[in-house]
Amino acid sequence: MRENTDFVISIVKKFVRNPEIIKDLTQEIFIKAYLSYEYYTETGKIRAWLTVIARNKLKDYYKSERNRIEQVSLEDYIISHELSPENIAEQNDFQECIVRIINSLPKKQREAVFYSVIYNYSEKEIAAMQDVPVGSVKSAKHYGLEKVRKIILDSNIVGADDPVRPQTPAAAAASPFKMGQRRIRKENNMSKLNKQEAYALLYQYAMNKITSEDKSAVEAYIKTDEEAANIAEALRELHGNLTYARDDEMTHYNIFVNLESGDRLLFSNISYHMENHKEMNEYLEKYDGYTPPDGHWFESGSDSNPADAVFDNNGNRVEMNTWYPEEGVNHHRQNAKKMKKIFYPVHWKYMFYHDKNRAIDMLGNYEKLDIAPNLYKAHIMNHFGGDIKSALYLALPENAVNIRMKRGNGVLECGKYKFLYVDRYVAADEGIHAECTFNLVE
Numbered sequence: 542m543r544e545n546t547d548f549v550i551s552i553v554k555k556f557v558r559n560p561e562i563i564k565d566l567t568q569e570i571f572i573k574a575y576l577s578y579e580y581y582t583e584t585g586k587i588r589a590w591l592t593v594i595a596r597n598k599l600k601d602y603y604k605s606e607r608n609r610i611e612q613v614s615l616e617d618y619i620i621s622h623e624l625s626p627e628n629i630a631e632q633n634d635f636q637e638c639i640v641r642i643i644n645s646l647p648k649k650q651r652e653a654v655f656y657s658v659i660y661n662y663s664e665k666e667i668a669a670m671q672d673v674p675v676g677s678v679k680s681a682k683h684y685g686l687e688k689v690r691k692i693i694l695d696s697n698i699v700g701a702d703d704p705v706r707p708q709t710p711a712a713a714a715a716s717p718f719k720m721g722q723r724r725i726r727k728e729n730n731m732s733k734l735n736k737q738e739a740y741a742l743l744y745q746y747a748m749n750k751i752t753s754e755d756k757s758a759v760e761a762y763i764k765t766d767e768e769a770a771n772i773a774e775a776l777r778e779l780h781g782n783l784t785y786a787r788d789d790e791m792t793h794y795n796i797f798v799n800l801e802s803g804d805r806l807l808f809s810n811i812s813y814h815m816e817n818h819k820e821m822n823e824y825l826e827k828y829d830g831y832t833p834p835d836g837h838w839f840e841s842g843s844d845s846n847p848a849d850a851v852f853d854n855n856g857n858r859v860e861m862n863t864w865y866p867e868e869g870v871n872h873h874r875q876n877a878k879k880m881k882k883i884f885y886p887v888h889w890k891y892m893f894y895h896d897k898n899r900a901i902d903m904l905g906n907y908e909k910l911d912i913a914p915n916l917y918k919a920h921i922m923n924h925f926g927g928d929i930k931s932a933l934y935l936a937l938p939e940n941a942v943n944i945r946m947k948r949g950n951g952v953l954e955c956g957k958y959k960f961l962y963v964d965r966y967v968a969a970d971e972g973i974h975a976e977c978t979f980n981l982v983e
Contacts (some may be wrong), residue, residue, distance in 0.1 A: 650685030747776035751856035778955035786930035924972035932964035949975025
């Protein structure tokens with residue numbers, strides 16, 4: 542069985558970060574395996590047998606830790622070894638997305654869902670482990686699962702027109718959402734982008750800070766979407782007009798673009814001076830790209846929805862942790878969970894938000910005024926909360942004319958868009974604000 546040591550370690554590492562605990566749990570798993578080897582039937586599936594032992598040991602470990610739950614990722618609840626390679630790939634994609642969504646829940650809901658869904662504890666067991674009433678667990682689990690279902694539907698994670706695929710009983714039991722009968726749209730299959738995926742990449746494409754695969758996919762998409770093509774061209778011109786702080790200072794800027802559908806795009810970008818990049822890259826290399834569980838690398842937060850996508854200097858995707866410090870309060874925090882590398886001297890964090898509910902109206906908005914026909918006011922504002930070079934850009938409609946500045950630096954014409962903007966250095970207690978009026982012509 543010793544030839545399977547690395548296999549067992551890889552399972553434990555999915556759940557535990559502490560090297561000493563990983564070592565202890567691996568030893569305990571093999572001790573359990575040796576003690577129960579007489580009950581093992583030689584079927585050639587020793588790894589499946591070891592997986593069951595490992596999962597039970599990890600379950601006991603987390604139960605002893607009571608309410609300790611670490612953020613977990615792909616394959617954190619082990620897939621059935623009876624699946625074909627093709628189905629394993631599909632189920633991995635589905636599991637990864639579901640676990641990401643669960644990780645974004647408020648703490649109490651996240652724990653209730655994880656313990657019940659991932660570790661198969663009953664509500665009574667969870668209540669005893671957390672020393673809370675059973676009703677509290679039921680409530681947290683219910684609202685947590687409702688949020689997960691809503692995010693799945695809103696994010697188009699599973700396509701309604703996707704063909705049905707068979708499931709093993711184990712796989713079906715692992716999913717509480719009754720949605721595993723449909724095949725997930727693979728996030729890493731960029732040969733054909735949907736609108737959400739394509740718009741997330743528009744600014745990376747405009748800057749030419751994008752992987753070759755993503756670049757080809759975006760170019761194919763914008764041939765079918767004139768609005769996306771116009772936005773990409775405007776962003777390219779706007780990017781050429783941007784100015785930045787020194788390498789040892791921070792730069793932050795937001796770009797707002799309203800879509801014809803009424804949705805809004807936000808490209809929010811911030812730079813970090815990375816003096817300790819060598820140590821951080823050594824850590825990433827050692828732990829396969831994962832950041833320290835308590836490191837809070839590149840942490841930020843806001844009262845709007847979490848970022849839909851995050852990229853680094855070269856357009857590589859950054860996997861994020863999301864949590865809500867206070868239950869019932871719509872303020873979230875995000876930090877990097879898994880990333881490719883740290884760049885020096887400046888590391889950029891490029892964030893994309895696709896806002897369908899206008900939750901960011903307070904930051905960038907149009908308002909129709911009643912004092913004259915076809916007269917509108919546009920305004921943007923932000924308070925970063927630190928000493929920084931801060932800028933805001935709001936795309937005005939293509940048919941905006943007679944633009945009159947009230948506050949801010951001015952208007953930049955970029956392709957088919959005009960950008961109201963403000964750009965300056967601010968102290969921690971200062972905000973920035975730009976405002977103008979304009980008419981719309983038919």
